[in-house]
Amino acid sequence: MDADANQALLDRYYAAFAARDGAAMGRCYSADATFRDPVFDLQGSDVAAMWRMLCSRGTDLRISSSNRVADAQGGSADWEARYAFSVTGRPVHNIVHSQFRFRDGRIVAQVDRFDIWRWARQALGLPGLLLGWTPMLRRKVRANAEKALRQFLEAERRHSA
Known part of the structure; x- marks a missing residue:
């Protein structure tokens, strides 16, 4: 693919994200895509499922x-998310830098970087401030996110059956 097509892909992806259209975001990925950030480490269909969730x-x-x-091969973008963290109701303003690799008109790899301690302080309050930098809290956040994704996928399966 050429740079223009990949630019259009990124623009379509972020337009879907801004519209909170996780299904459209998922269609931007290849079937064997990988995604990694401080919370998730996913591959294949789990990448699209994360965005739907x-x-x-x-x-x-x-x-x-x-x-x-x-x-022609890759790209990058900066993005910001503002939301209330579902577990605590606390407001979060996350600032993220994304790196992409493309293949055949789809995203094949994405790595998102953000300050997990900053996120934890906002999302979790005092526990995030005190423990957000520790591997223990990071493991707990990752485990909770993985559990939430598995529950979401199970609910999707039940709903479609």
Whole structure:
């Protein structure tokens, strides 16, 4: 694919994100895509499922993106998410930098970087402030996110049956 097609893919992806359309976001990924950030480490269909889950649960989610650039192989973007964390109701303003690799008109790899301690302080309050930098809290956040994704997938399966 060429840079223009990949740029259009990124623009479509972030437009879907801003519209909280997780299904449309999922269609931007290849079947064997990988996704990694401080909370999730996913591959294949779980990548699209994560976005469906986050967009469907984030009823107050507001997304803005900037610096979206792509070439023939990869790209990057900066984006910000504002929402109330579902577990605590606390407001979160997450600032993220994404790196992408493309293949055949789809996202094949995405790595998102953000300050997990900053996120934990906002989302969890005092426990996040005190423990957000520790591997223990990070493992707990990852385990809870993985559990939520498995429950979401099970609910989708039950609903479609």
